[in-house]
Amino acid sequence: MSLDRAVRSLGLQDTDAAVFASLFASQRTLAKSELLTDEGARSPFVSILVDGFAQAVRVLADGRQQCLALFLPGDCLDLTALVLGRSSAATRALTLATVAQARMTDVQALITERPQIGRALWRATALRGIATEEWLVGLGRRSAFERLAHLMCEVMHRMRAAGLASHAVCDFPLTQTDLADMLGLSCVHVNRMVQQLRAEGLIQLGRGRLTICDEPRLTEAGGFQADYLGRSPPPARKTDETFLLRYGLADPA
Amino acid sequence: MSLDRAVRSLGLQDTDAAVFASLFASQRTLAKSELLTDEGARSPFVSILVDGFAQAVRVLADGRQQCLALFLPGDCLDLTALVLGRSSAATRALTLATVAQARMTDVQALITERPQIGRALWRATALRGIATEEWLVGLGRRSAFERLAHLMCEVMHRMRAAGLASHAVCDFPLTQTDLADMLGLSCVHVNRMVQQLRAEGLIQLGRGRLTICDEPRLTEAGGFQADYLGRSPPPARKTDETFLLRYGLADPA
DNA sequence: CGAATAGTTGACTAACGTCAATACTAGTGG
DNA sequence: CCACTAGTATTGACGTTAGTCAACTATTCG
Numbered sequence: 001m002s003l004d005r006a007v008r009s010l011g012l013q014d015t016d017a018a019v020f021a022s023l024f025a026s027q028r029t030l031a032k033s034e035l036l037t038d039e040g041a042r043s044p045f046v047s048i049l050v051d052g053f054a055q056a057v058r059v060l061a062d063g064r065q066q067c068l069a070l071f072l073p074g075d076c077l078d079l080t081a082l083v084l085g086r087s088s089a090a091t092r093a094l095t096l097a098t099v100a101q102a103r104m105t106d107v108q109a110l111i112t113e114r115p116q117i118g119r120a121l122w123r124a125t126a127l128r129g130i131a132t133e134e135w136l137v138g139l140g141r142r143s144a145f146e147r148l149a150h151l152m153c154e155v156m157h158r159m160r161a162a163g164l165a166s167h168a169v170c171d172f173p174l175t176q177t178d179l180a181d182m183l184g185l186s187c188v189h190v191n192r193m194v195q196q197l198r199a200e201g202l203i204q205l206g207r208g209r210l211t212i213c214d215e216p217r218l219t220e221a222g223g224f225q226a227d228y229l230g231r232s233p234p235p236a237r238k239t240d241e242t243f244l245l246r247y248g249l250a251d252p253a
Numbered sequence: 254m255s256l257d258r259a260v261r262s263l264g265l266q267d268t269d270a271a272v273f274a275s276l277f278a279s280q281r282t283l284a285k286s287e288l289l290t291d292e293g294a295r296s297p298f299v300s301i302l303v304d305g306f307a308q309a310v311r312v313l314a315d316g317r318q319q320c321l322a323l324f325l326p327g328d329c330l331d332l333t334a335l336v337l338g339r340s341s342a343a344t345r346a347l348t349l350a351t352v353a354q355a356r357m358t359d360v361q362a363l364i365t366e367r368p369q370i371g372r373a374l375w376r377a378t379a380l381r382g383i384a385t386e387e388w389l390v391g392l393g394r395r396s397a398f399e400r401l402a403h404l405m406c407e408v409m410h411r412m413r414a415a416g417l418a419s420h421a422v423c424d425f426p427l428t429q430t431d432l433a434d435m436l437g438l439s440c441v442h443v444n445r446m447v448q449q450l451r452a453e454g455l456i457q458l459g460r461g462r463l464t465i466c467d468e469p470r471l472t473e474a475g476g477f478q479a480d481y482l483g484r485s486p487p488p489a490r491k492t493d494e495t496f497l498l499r500y501g502l503a504d505p506a
Numbered sequence: 507c508g509a510a511t512a513g514t515t516g517a518c519t520a521a522c523g524t525c526a527a528t529a530c531t532a533g534t535g536g
Numbered sequence: 537c538c539a540c541t542a543g544t545a546t547t548g549a550c551g552t553t554a555g556t557c558a559a560c561t562a563t564t565c566g
Contacts, residue, residue, distance in 0.1 A: 396521080397521075397522070438522075438523090439522070439523050439524075441522090441523075441524080441525095442521085442522055442523070445522090460531085460532095
């Protein structure tokens, strides 16, 4: 993933894009599992993932942990630190990874000078929030099988958008333990669900690659909506009497 | 909750606060269960909840639903719509509620004129994201009992910050079904956990009121960190050999 | 080749959901 | 003030999903 492409995916163009990108002159390589920033830390840099996979993760006092976000090449890492001054979660490389870094003070200064850049980063912050909300829906209301199917759809979708998937195949270097952390499951159960997805002919997964064999059915299985970032009007819902009554939406006529 | 107080809680002061508040001249009353905005809708207004409780909620095609956020008096509703143009989720009154509204175009114009206001709203967007992340951790890695305890702590904490709690008592007009939607549980199970919290002498809950009887123990039970919005450095973790090895954090020395 | 990591399996358990009945509560109109 | 009603809370029996533990196998990588 080129830095320019990453910057354009923020919605920046022309001079804004060029000037913003020019701040990310330095690169840093992270070993697999290496922390880029720790939970609650102040970092003097803003980072964009250029290569490899990473995650945002929170660890509870007793060692349980939950992944809050999966970062693919081209994603901005830890955006909230830019406005809040601190990282809300640890950022950790899931594979050997490369990040481009800009000094936070430089970014701050540039935002003042070019408000459109601030606007774009604010928009990116909001999109990150929506993605988190989507995961929240999954953990709250979807079964393990659905969650996994949904995640496979999401990854393929995002990898395509980043130009990193060919047809229905992309790199997928995550372990089942990594998946378990994302999906709020145990790795044993993830394994069972992966096997079910394979048995039903929906995906192939292994050796660091994901192949979607039957995308319509996988999408259906995960309840995935491709446009959940640039959202269209609410999908037509089955008119369910109970539902309408419960929320006082029944047409009084 | 006065509008001024709400505006100050965004971090705005003096002229910025006054000018921003002046945009919220109109008010609207929502009946219990009434939708303020629908999922995916474009709204021409930015709203601040002045009175009552509200939620952001996503409904799946089959009727399952998950609450994404609980709004208390003083909270900005549906902030992401301001930068993304659409609501990512429905906003619904949980009680009879009052919102103050500003025309979105007016807010946009004011942000251009006074960048500090944009900064404050961006910060609020980021804080909303962190709150969503905290719920994600709960749904992914906390038991039903812990989640409920955590939510009680969160609500009391926020109600105090809004000046709406006296000592350890505050209004709490949510039904157990509402709680179930927030916590990703069934209402029957919520009921069982509420009873357990009561039996252990941690809370009193009923008739629209919440009383925390033993705050230290409730905080402990929920793993609640009061500062999870203005985060301090990572809490000291038990040094756990397994954990360190698993994540390659073991000191190589 | 060997060590470490990752994936797989089965047996068992715990947490939580579902269903269906029953009790309580608050608001309503008589 | 009382009966009525709708919404809410509670209970028990039972089913299902997912977690835990402990082994074992397959891969990867040095």
